[in-house]
Amino acid sequence: MSDTATSGRAAVAVRPAGVRRGRRGRPVDWKAVGAFTLLTAPMVLGLGLFKYVAIGWSFLLSFSDARGTVDLGSWIGLDNYTFLLKDEAFRSSMTGIILFTIFIVPVTFGMSLGLAMLLNGLRRGRAFFRTSFLIPAAVSYVVAALIWKMSLFNGLPSGVANTIGGLFGWDVQSWIASTDPPLYWIVIITVRLWLQVGLYMILFLAGLQAIPAHLYEAASLDGASRWEQFRHITLPMLRNTSVAILMLILIAAFQAFDEFYNVFITATGNSTAPVRPPLVFLYDTALKGQDYGVGSAGAFLLTLLIILVTLLQGRLVGFGRKD
Amino acid sequence: MSTNLTSRRAFLGGSLLFVGGVALAACGKDDAVKAGAKITLEQWYHAYGEAGTQQAVMRYAEEYTKANPDVAIKVNWIAGDYSAKLHSTLLTPQAPDLFEIGDFQYVDVKNGLLAPLDDIVKGQEAEYSKASLDSATADGKLYGLKMMDDAMVLYYRRSVLEKAGIAAPQTFAELAAAAKTLTSREQKGLFVGSDGIGNAAYLLLWSNGADLLDPEGKKVVFNSPEAIAAIAGLKQLHDDKSLLLDFTTDWYDPGAFIQGAAAMQWCGLWAMPAIKKALGDDFGVVAWPKFGDTGQAVSRIGGWFAAVNAKGKHVEEAKKYIEWLWIKQTDLQKDWCVSYGFHVPSRKSVAAQTTEFTSGPAKDAADILANTSKAYPNLWNTAMDSAFAQAVLKIAKSGGDAKSLFDEAAAKCQAELDKQLA
Known part of the structure; x- marks a missing residue:
């Protein structure tokens, strides 16, 4: 993140092609944003799928009667x-x-x-x-x-x-x-x-x-x-x-x-x-x-x-x- | 120039043809293995320790495919925590069609994981031990086919007992006295498990006429006066310091007995070949002795059941295979039980033909199995086992009050039982 910000700040001085000013006057380096998205996406997706979805599912399971199954459905509140x-x-x-x-x-x-x-x-x-x-x-x-x-x-x-x-x-x-x-x-x-x-x-x-x-x-x-x-x-x-x-x-x-x-x-x-x-x-x-x-x-x-x-x-x- | 080009083209073409041919041949070979099998059944086994068992089950599968070319069987050998792996896989589409179960659990039936096998067992019930049928029966239907029976018995070192002038124990009082007498710095009297508990709590209860659940499986009854009296026996063994504790292997391994770290050990029939090899005839087996005059000698029956995934795509084919293997192929059943390890064939007619069990301690163990064996009820689950074991731990090792601890644990188990039956 800080790298993006630094390169953005550096860009103010030279303003290479493809760099526009953002809403609050800070330039947005779309190339850097693209690279950031590309590089972090696999990690974020993997984390989302294998961690956060699992954690969310487990949270829902904690409110249901799930013996020998991971299907949701029989809700039992805080039992x-x-x-x-x-x-x-x-x-x-x-x-x-x-x-x-x-x-x-x-x-x-x-x-x-x-x-x-x-x-x-x-x-x-x-x-x-x-x-x-x-x-x-x-x-x-x-x-x-x-x-x-x-x-x-x-x-x-x-x-x-x-x-x-x-x-x-x-x-x-x-x-x-x-x-x-x-x-x-x-x-x-x-x-x-x-x-x-x-x-x-x-x-x-x-x-x-x-x-x-x-x-x-x-x-x-x-x-x-x-x-x-x-x-x-x-x-x-x-x-x-x-x-x-x-x-x-x-x-x-x-x-x-x-x-x-x-x-x-x-x-x-x-x-x-x-x-x-x-x-x-x-x-x-x-x-x-x-x-x-x-x-x-x-x-x-x-x-x-x-x-x-x-x-x-x-x-x-x-x-x-x-x- | 043109010849050069042609030859290069010819070379390329030839190469392509060669590669394609190899690929085709490879496909053909793969097909030949399945020999036009329309269906492939996935089968799971836990990893047996005995050498040759994996090859054996693969051979059985191949023989079945030879006789029934439409069905191929893929054997999966599962190492590690088999039950946990099986149960998590049964929740997914990768679930095997056929698998083994060691301890039957009612929850599997309740969740509709197991296919009933009554139609293939019909008329064969007398072939199996009552304990095995009972553990695989739920709500009046049978869900497992016993593949082999494991007897668990009390081994004693003949020469050591004779030297001390002690006979093989017939009552718990004799067992406790023998264990105390035979204990020295280098050798303990009795080994029931590294934790000093093992199966002993269950055996003590059963040997005094107590039980875990009532016969209908509706009520937890291990807080009965008989049970409370019997569990004092375990405390006595601990107080006498006659139990071998913290041995490097647990009770299912004959190491402690063979090395002479304990003069008597609770162990399985599966260990008998190793014991015989190490000690020759210097050992004998008895059942766990009766607790008092009103009690009876008991032993535990173990072993594995073949079961069919009710949610699988090929339930009928899977049932046909286990019927072929575990009911009809008596030679293969015998091979399975005595060629690699040492187990009693679960079908009485097959066990009767197996010469290994006609004499000596092996016969004694098979008789103990036939006459005294008990199994855990399938409603007895991990949570109940854990509540019971924690109470036993506190009673036997920390001198807790047996009545209040058993009452508390029984109430907890009853709640768990009610949830299972709900």
């Missing part, structure tokens, strides 16, 4: 929504994901930033560590979840976690199946951090490298301690990066699916999972149980929650606010 809001399983799934988010967002954020600062301070081997930490981001969630489940945290004395525990004389633990204490959180949270921290670390590292070194030099000449430098230079300079990363982590947390699904899955599905985040719940409802009406209603409730939390976060940390 699907009231059913879900009364359903203990859905409610605990939603409160569960909120608690999970409250925990995982600061932890992921802190670890990524901490690692990025450590790496940024390294004199040697920075590329090696950067690559090592980033590699997990390229691993499939499914594969990682299965490695965690079957190799690291299996319930056998020979499992990696139990072998390490054995060195300290601990009993053999069932890391996923035991609910009291809920050891499965260790499995879920470690695999998530392993997968995600590397990517956010790279983003932070880019932000850190963009901070001019002379700010730190000036600060240390003035006698600012490391903490004061971090508090008054690093953090403010990283604000835009931090806000964007925070939002990414937040949305990723609400959309948690793969590691929960694959860690808890059994021969009969996810029905015995001690925690089912909303997406797993909706997958079970819509695709396994073929209740597309309730599934769609749940998807919109989750969307609403994500929008609310993102707006709230924007209020608190000021996403998109001009400096």
Whole structure:
């Protein structure tokens, strides 16, 4: 868009052929408009057809009784929504994901930033560590979840976690199946951090490298301690990066699916999972149980929650606010 | 000059003729495969794990086309979440004419997806187990033809039990005691599933005379006193720490039993060849033992049904094919059941001819299947299973109150059942 505007402004000076003045005196470059339309049309059409039509259809489905069918017609008003809001399983799934988010967002954020600062301070081997930490981001969630489940945290004395525990004389633990204490959180949270921290670390590292070194030099000449430098230079300079990363982590947390699904899955599905985040719940409802009406209603409730939390976060940390 | 031109033209012409000829020949060859078939039936199978099964079903299809040149069958082998893929495809024009169903769901019948098969099964009912007929019957009509029966039984390691002086368990109390005695750091007594639940909750209910739904399928009854008493058994197994948990594979795989991670395991007949290969004769099978004196020994029947898409273009032809294959071709049924994996032929007359089931643990398993097997009702859907399983999880693992949790789950399931029947 801005390219069009710039070339339009440039056109004022030279006025090449085919450029006329628009209604408000701004010239309209029809060639550029044509090129813009041509280039964006496939994307817009595809998005419209495969996303917006589907979203609209799903919205209509959420008001109808659609069991084993995606045909509209048997309207039941808000029944699907009231059913879900009364359903203990859905409610605990939603409160569960909120608690999970409250925990995982600061932890992921802190670890990524901490690692990025450590790496940024390294004199040697920075590329090696950067690559090592980033590699997990390229691993499939499914594969990682299965490695965690079957190799690291299996319930056998020979499992990696139990072998390490054995060195300290601990009993053999069932890391996923035991609910009291809920050891499965260790499995879920470690695999998530392993997968995600590397990517956010790279983003932070880019932000850190963009901070001019002379700010730190000036600060240390003035006698600012490391903490004061971090508090008054690093953090403010990283604000835009931090806000964007925070939002990414937040949305990723609400959309948690793969590691929960694959860690808890059994021969009969996810029905015995001690925690089912909303997406797993909706997958079970819509695709396994073929209740597309309730599934769609749940998807919109989750969307609403994500929008609310993102707006709230924007209020608190000021996403998109001009400096 | 002119000769040059002619020769170039001749070359071009010759080339064109050659290309055209090849194209025609290719078309001809393609037609030869279908051999003038007027109709092509699309058939879906889930991806069986056993080697050779895909080739087998393609061979059956070819044999049918040989006998009936008008009909060709295209076999599609579907990997991944079969049921979800099937059900989403059944909503589209690409829906297959023929497909398999593992767990029968009433909603499919209610939505008119399945064609009734009563006319081809008529007079053959006695050939099939009651549990199989019941699960494929809805509103008085039969919608699925059983392709094979899977028995699920309790395997025990003969030598391990003998060493501890324990007989194969005949009651739940014996099972729980045996599981506790046989548990050590390296070996657990019993494996029912990685989550410590698996099928055990259903088996416990059935073994104490309780059930999920009443016989008419109108009322949810798993909050009965018998059910509440039986589910305490699962809590006991967890409290005793005699269950193997978080094994790398789930109960349907014999790995835990073969490796000696568990002395007893709930598993399927399909695993018997692998167990036999690894352990020789050092194993036996029993049904899930009766819970108390008033209960009975039980087992689960599984397996796949052949079904026909009621909205397909070739319903009659599709029905003829499954009648030919799963009713008339007894040799192919035998081949299907025992040449690749290990399943009991679903037709009693065919099972009786299959020598694999005349002796040893295989015979025991087939007898257990014939005498004690139960299946989930087709009204039992994912939402109900999930409500029930969550209650079981809280009772068995977190010490929740069985009565209130089962009452709550039963109320939820009843609402779901009423919606299905509405």
